Amino acid sequence: MRGGYVIIVDVPTDIQELHRSHPLAQIFKGVAPAAPIHELTWEEVKDLGNKALKAKNPIIAAKHYTTALRYPEVTSNPSRQLTLYLNRAQAHLDQKLYGTAYRDCVHAERFVCDPDAPATYAQLAKLYWRMANAAYGLRLWSTAERLLDKCHVYSEVLEPLTAMKAKLETRKIERQYGHYNWTSILQDVQRTNAPCIDAADYQGPVDVRIIPKRNARGLVSTRAVRAGELLLVSKSLLTSYSGDAGNAITPCIDHLNEDYIKPSSYSAISRAVHQYLDDPFTAQIFSSRNYYEYGDLSILPTWQCTESKRLEELFKPVSDIDLRRIGNVIRDFKVHDSPVSLKATVIPRSRTNEESKEWPLMVFGMPSVIVHSCRPNVSMKLWGDVAVVRALYNMPKGTELCSNKFDYSLTYTPRSEVAFEKGFKCSCSLCLSDAKTEYDLRFRLVEEVVPKLKADFHTVLSAKMDTFTPSAWNKGKEWVKVWMQMERKLMSTYADSNKWMRSDLEETRKMLMAAWLLLDRRKAIQAMKDALEANGCVWSSAEERISHGRLLERVCAGDDSLVKDLLYPVKSFSRIKPVSTETRAFISFWARTAFWAHQILFGGDLAFFKYRFSSELPTEQEGLIYWEYNEETKKYGNGIDVPANNAPIDIKFFQVGKQQI
Numbered sequence: 083m084r085g086g087y088v089i090i091v092d093v094p095t096d097i098q099e100l101h102r103s104h105p106l107a108q109i110f111k112g113v114a115p116a117a118p119i120h121e122l123t124w125e126e127v128k129d130l131g132n133k134a135l136k137a138k139n140p141i142i143a144a145k146h147y148t149t150a151l152r153y154p155e156v157t158s159n160p161s162r163q164l165t166l167y168l169n170r171a172q173a174h175l176d177q178k179l180y181g182t183a184y185r186d187c188v189h190a191e192r193f194v195c196d197p198d199a200p201a202t203y204a205q206l207a208k209l210y211w212r213m214a215n216a217a218y219g220l221r222l223w224s225t226a227e228r229l230l231d232k233c234h235v236y237s238e239v240l241e242p243l244t245a246m247k248a249k250l251e252t253r254k255i256e257r258q259y260g261h262y263n264w265t266s267i268l269q270d271v272q273r274t275n276a277p278c279i280d281a282a283d284y285q286g287p288v289d290v291r292i293i294p295k296r297n298a299r300g301l302v303s304t305r306a307v308r309a310g311e312l313l314l315v316s317k318s319l320l321t322s323y324s325g326d327a328g329n330a331i332t333p334c335i336d337h338l339n340e341d342y343i344k345p346s347s348y349s350a351i352s353r354a355v356h357q358y359l360d361d362p363f364t365a366q367i368f369s370s371r372n373y374y375e376y377g378d379l380s381i382l383p384t385w386q387c388t389e390s391k392r393l394e395e396l397f398k399p400v401s402d403i404d405l406r407r408i409g410n411v412i413r414d415f416k417v418h419d420s421p422v423s424l425k426a427t428v429i430p431r432s433r434t435n436e437e438s439k440e441w442p443l444m445v446f447g448m449p450s451v452i453v454h455s456c457r458p459n460v461s462m463k464l465w466g467d468v469a470v471v472r473a474l475y476n477m478p479k480g481t482e483l484c485s486n487k488f489d490y491s492l493t494y495t496p497r498s499e500v501a502f503e504k505g506f507k508c509s510c511s512l513c514l515s516d517a518k519t520e521y522d523l524r525f526r527l528v529e530e531v532v533p534k535l536k537a538d539f540h541t542v543l544s545a546k547m548d549t550f551t552p553s554a555w556n557k558g559k560e561w562v563k564v565w566m567q568m569e570r571k572l573m574s575t576y577a578d579s580n581k582w583m584r585s586d587l588e589e590t591r592k593m594l595m596a597a598w599l600l601l602d603r604r605k606a607i608q609a610m611k612d613a614l615e616a617n618g619c620v621w622s623s624a625e626e627r628i629s630h631g632r633l634l635e636r637v638c639a640g641d642d643s644l645v646k647d648l649l650y651p652v653k654s655f656s657r658i659k660p661v662s663t664e665t666r667a668f669i670s671f672w673a674r675t676a677f678w679a680h681q682i683l684f685g686g687d688l689a690f691f692k693y694r695f696s697s698e699l700p701t702e703q704e705g706l707i708y709w710e711y712n713e714e715t716k717k718y719g720n721g722i723d724v725p726a727n728n729a730p731i732d733i734k735f736f737q738v739g740k741q742q743i
Contacts, residue, residue: 124153124162131169140176147173164193164201171212180219181361181396187213188397207237214246220361220396221317222389223253223282249280257282260312264465265690268424271466277323277421277442279466284315288471290451293482301451301483307473309636310682313460313483314471316449319364320357320412321467322350324441343409346440350412351405358403363395368408414505417444421464422684426642426694442467455484455510456497457583457618458639461683474682475636484510486639491585491617493528494521512583520575527572528586535564539593558600565594587616604724607651614638614647631711632675637682642694644683648676649698652707656700668724670708670715673699677709 122130131146147170156162167190174183190209194201201209214229227250234243255261267279287307293300307313324346343351358364418440449462449469462471462485471483488500494516501508542557568590576584591613598606611621618638626635638644652669680691688709692699700706708715 124150124156127153128166128169131173135169135173135176138176140173144170144173144177160193160196161200164190164205167193168205168208168212171216172208175212175215175219178219179360180216182359184213184216184220184396187216203236206235207233207239211237211242218246218250220392221282222392223250223257225389225393226250253282256315257284260284260286260315262315262685264684264686265693267465268422272424277321277466279317279468281315281317281465281468283317284312285448286311286313288313288483290448296453299451300453301448303473303477303479303481303483305479307477307481309473309475310685311473312470312685313473314448314469316446316469316471318444318467318469319447320350320354320445322346322353322441322443344440346418346443347409347412347416350416350443350445351408354408354412355403355405359400361396362398362400363392365395368404368411412443412445415445415450417446417449417464417469418442419464421466423642424694425696426646426698444469449485452483452485454487454501454506454508456486456508456512457510458484458486460485461639463641463684470685472682472685474639491588493525493586494519495525512580515579519577519579524572524575524586527568527575528589532568532590535568536589536593539564539596543596554600558597561597562594562601565590565597569594583618584616585618588613591616607724610647610650614644617644627671628716631671631715632678633671634675634679637679640679640683645676645680645695646698648672648679649695652676652700653698656704656706661704661706664723666706666708667715669700669706670711673707674709674711 127146127150131143131150134140134146135143147166150156151163151166151170156166167186171183171186171190174180174186187209191213194206194209210229210233214226214233217226217229227247230243230246230250234240237243252263262281262284267281271277271279287303287305288301289304290299291302292298293302301314303313354364354368421442444464444467446469449471452460452462452471459474459477459481460471460483461474462469464470471485487504488497492500494513497508497513497516539561542561569587572587572590573584591609595606595609595613598609615621617640618636619634620636622630622633622635627633649672651672655665655669658665676695677688677691680686680694692702
């Protein structure tokens, strides 16, 4: 350290660097300076900061600007302070420290009217442009717009101003109407390789209420809502990614409680402290131990509070940071999930690398109020660091929103264990019903017997074999019998319970479908429908199918794999050449159903759906799918009858198993 000293602190809020000529530093005579930079003039230090900023080292640049601001010849000169505060604001913007950058701009603005520091038009343009960017980063849309108007007066470069105003107009539309261009958003994320979504929060027909049965807060609908309706869009209040930890070996130990903290939580605590120092509004996230369940409804943390309140909080000094409270909130309300990808994927997370499941870690405001249920009525998807909540089916006014906090397709035993780890006992109708069944036997069958059978069956399917040949017929009969026996064993563990949802049957029925494809396509498609029904999907009646042109009335909570399941008949039967009118009608019904399910779960238009699932759909040039269901297309078929031609088996469809659904 070249004769300097190391001070170890938990939260460095009140430490300031003093120039060695400062009066307070005179009491330490004879102590070597912490760094030889004090031998330089303030201009030389500023130049070092400029070089570091140009070399994309904003942390080093901010350090040099801070050092230069401590020089006596700078503290007595408003013009020099204006220059250095403007430069440091840019360094903080490059670090995404928007609160610190905004404060630097406010300090710089104080010198603008000083007669001893006449600001040039270029400096004023820089000031309000950087101030507007800082306000935008803080999600202070109105403040950013007002600052852009000021910047417009002094700036000669209008292109970035126009682009920023367009972004602000987009944020207004998102916040007021809930209209989002998700294709564009995901493309921006992919193009910049940044996990941060630039989108405004939106609160639809939902609000926080006290739920009498639990005497706790919950999110309820304020009017009747339709299936697929956008209910809530909420930016993460705290996000920690695996890149935050880097290659460092962090001592993830809570010495006070002698407890181990997972790296993702440890990193999130560190990020929370830095975010707290940058934007004191973060304190609302950690205001109390049971913040999200109890307390005043008016103080629910959200980015949508008044901007005057945000700005007021921004300039409050940070006097205390309770690390234990931060750790408790992160532990109890953290969310781990894979964000939506631009291209549909069903690649499961590794079961062997438990640490990889911990990233990214997010803490939300209003979405954290939604209670868990293994029979959810809403779907919550993560688009980068934004939670998007949609209704799974039509709900009346006053319905409490429920989402699945973990994989409900697990059997009752592991579901109960996961709930226990999260500190609660699930009392949804599915768990109450499952508790009355032979769930231990079912768990052993699903986790031990089914995987072995599936491995043997996959070996058979992988062998080159044409459907409807004697060899395929014999193998098909053999495996149909095996999977039907397994289905009966699993069903016997339910007795008369859960007739409306038996997710443990889903994987076995998918394997039964694969076996039936070797013998009878009609029964194969029926097995496919039974598998989806076991997961909670509700199929349409013949009259309903004819009226709206799809096969489902209600879709279960799922992801890309559910949509791919619905597209499997499309992918398989579209390969049949020539494609008959009957086949086109059949695959069109399945394609429209998949698109409808995608709208319920993810939203977006037909172009977005086609882009994400282009690998599962026939090309546009083939023109095999009737996307519009009208009087003209109704006469081609009702989508119920399975085409009589042979359909090839897609082996890859059956390789993932339960994790795919």
